[in-house]
Amino acid sequence: MIYALGPQGSYTEKAARIFAKLISGKVRLLPSIYDVFEAVTRKNLGVVPVENSIEGSVTLTMDLLLEFPVKIFGEVSIEIRHCLIGYNMEKIRKVVSHPQALAQCRKFIRERGWEVESVESTSTAVQLVARLKREDVAAIGPKEAAELYGVPVLMEDIQDYENNKTRFILIGHQEIENPLRCNGFPKKSSIIVELKENKPGSLYRALGEFANRGINLTRIESRPSRKDLGLYYFYIDYEFYPRDDELMEALRKHASFIKHLGTYCVIEGDLRV
Amino acid sequence: MIYALGPQGSYTEKAARIFAKLISGKVRLLPSIYDVFEAVTRKNLGVVPVENSIEGSVTLTMDLLLEFPVKIFGEVSIEIRHCLIGYNMEKIRKVVSHPQALAQCRKFIRERGWEVESVESTSTAVQLVARLKREDVAAIGPKEAAELYGVPVLMEDIQDYENNKTRFILIGHQEIENPLRCNGFPKKSSIIVELKENKPGSLYRALGEFANRGINLTRIESRPSRKDLGLYYFYIDYEFYPRDDELMEALRKHASFIKHLGTYCVIEGDLRV
Numbered sequence: 001m002i003y004a005l006g007p008q009g010s011y012t013e014k015a016a017r018i019f020a021k022l023i024s025g026k027v028r029l030l031p032s033i034y035d036v037f038e039a040v041t042r043k044n045l046g047v048v049p050v051e052n053s054i055e056g057s058v059t060l061t062m063d064l065l066l067e068f069p070v071k072i073f074g075e076v077s078i079e080i081r082h083c084l085i086g087y088n089m090e091k092i093r094k095v096v097s098h099p100q101a102l103a104q105c106r107k108f109i110r111e112r113g114w115e116v117e118s119v120e121s122t123s124t125a126v127q128l129v130a131r132l133k134r135e136d137v138a139a140i141g142p143k144e145a146a147e148l149y150g151v152p153v154l155m156e157d158i159q160d161y162e163n164n165k166t167r168f169i170l171i172g173h174q175e176i177e178n179p180l181r182c183n184g185f186p187k188k189s190s191i192i193v194e195l196k197e198n199k200p201g202s203l204y205r206a207l208g209e210f211a212n213r214g215i216n217l218t219r220i221e222s223r224p225s226r227k228d229l230g231l232y233y234f235y236i237d238y239e240f241y242p243r244d245d246e247l248m249e250a251l252r253k254h255a256s257f258i259k260h261l262g263t264y265c266v267i268e269g270d271l272r273v
Numbered sequence: 274m275i276y277a278l279g280p281q282g283s284y285t286e287k288a289a290r291i292f293a294k295l296i297s298g299k300v301r302l303l304p305s306i307y308d309v310f311e312a313v314t315r316k317n318l319g320v321v322p323v324e325n326s327i328e329g330s331v332t333l334t335m336d337l338l339l340e341f342p343v344k345i346f347g348e349v350s351i352e353i354r355h356c357l358i359g360y361n362m363e364k365i366r367k368v369v370s371h372p373q374a375l376a377q378c379r380k381f382i383r384e385r386g387w388e389v390e391s392v393e394s395t396s397t398a399v400q401l402v403a404r405l406k407r408e409d410v411a412a413i414g415p416k417e418a419a420e421l422y423g424v425p426v427l428m429e430d431i432q433d434y435e436n437n438k439t440r441f442i443l444i445g446h447q448e449i450e451n452p453l454r455c456n457g458f459p460k461k462s463s464i465i466v467e468l469k470e471n472k473p474g475s476l477y478r479a480l481g482e483f484a485n486r487g488i489n490l491t492r493i494e495s496r497p498s499r500k501d502l503g504l505y506y507f508y509i510d511y512e513f514y515p516r517d518d519e520l521m522e523a524l525r526k527h528a529s530f531i532k533h534l535g536t537y538c539v540i541e542g543d544l545r546v
Contacts, residue, residue: 032372032391099305106305203493214473
């Protein structure tokens with residue numbers, strides 16, 4: 001079973017369905033990121049957002065990746081394509097959606113002089129419009145939510161900027177085998193590192209281990225440790241490196257703690273699976 | 274005028290009130306982070322979350338810091354202290370709050386076997402409890418919201434972990450003068466850098482400019498550029514360095530783009546101002 005952050009019709013559900021097709025699994029939705037991590041510790045799979053452009057919290061996911069006995073089994077990045085969902089383009093006076101979605105379509109909304117109202121998720125917004133059945137209220141959300149609640153899509157791709165991707169990860173208990181096969185998709189690895197010394201140059205020296213091996217970093221992010229002020233965890237993603245054990249050995253010279261979150265495939269979400 | 278992300282009673286409003294006391298300003302609340310940035314371009318001040326542990330989106334703030342002609346004038350970090358807000362501890366059967374707040378009090382809630390329900394913000398949750406006036410429904414949120422809506426605080430500090438801080442920044446148009454005086458608070462600087470080459474080791478070499486000068490980084494985060502896949506912006510915060518111009522000159526060798534977001538004071542939020 002693949003547990004994913006809901007509600008139904010959300011972008012996380014869409015990500016979960018992509019993974020579900022690839023590994024022939026079933027998706028069940030849960031109300032919070034925390035619930036998904038808990039389900040995963042009972043030997044299930046889970047899907048949570050890791051880069052927050054619409055929903056969920058990147059920092060909560062990051063904290064729980066550190067805390068729970070999980071590994072990353074795969075990543076999918078989904079292009080956020082907002083749709084205007086409602087009954088009559090000419091009659092709209094108000095649009096409802098998640099605050100981030102409203103912000104991402106700000107120019108589009110302003111040109112039309114519509115009022116806005118925030119709700120908890122893009123999916124809730126579409127559900128609300130379906131229930132109200134009023135021509136003057138429309139929602140902004142994913143096409144999947146429009147289909148789910150039977151409200152017409154009036155316009156697609158209404159976001160102000162292109163290339164607006166949100167990344168989701170497939171996670172699993174660290175003692176189960178990764179069911180996802182890469183089949184040509186690129187691979188990367190993720191680690192969480194706490195450096196031995198909180199001194200100028202300690203991050204620089206640790207990154208030297210990647211640079212000297214010609215390894216490209218794809219993401220680096222610091223998170224303050226909960227243990228002490230001024231201590232940081234570094235979340236580092238890097239392109240697949242065949243001698244990963246040797247790299248970890250070298251990193252251990254600089255680190256007081258390393259959690260290897262796994263080596264996994266990176267899937268593009270527009271893939272028709 | 275200081276424009277801040279609302280709603281009333283939220284943690285961002287609390288951060289805005291701390292800045293308002295220090296610079297004798299008035300606070301007005303706006304519904305989205307985007308609205309705050311827009312107000313700031315009309316020569317106002319603004320307060321937005323930059324590290325998301327409860328509300329707002331760090332990625333949206335980061336993207337808009339790049340896009341808008343703004344500087345950072347100050348930072349305040351606030352310890353998130355959740356309160357249980359309601360009418361009767363013994364009768365509670367359901368708690369409502371923002372999904373992140375519910376997640377952060379998960380163990381506390383589970384031990385009591387209460388149901389949970391998500392709403393748009395912690396402040397909305399308290400407002401809902403005030404309106405329902407039912408003994409079996411309580412909210413989780415900040416003390417300020419309890420006072421605002423006149424609902425009793427039944428218990429303080431119910432979060433599962435201590436040291437749960439959220440950071441907020443005071444921003445202003447880049448052509449106005451920073452009204453905030455540091456008076457002994459530590460200072461730091463923030464920059465956004467795009468590196469010339471997307472090659473292994475290019476970040477490493479850029480960080481060498483900090484390490485060689487003995488400058489401590491307090492945050493580093495990569496954000497994919499919207500221009501092209503595989504290109505990144507790096508958001509770097511570092512402790513105050515007196516010869517900042519010389520550092521920028523050195524960094525320019527590695528960078529195709531640098532935006533200096535300012536040198537500003539870092540204020541602890543528990544400060545009674």
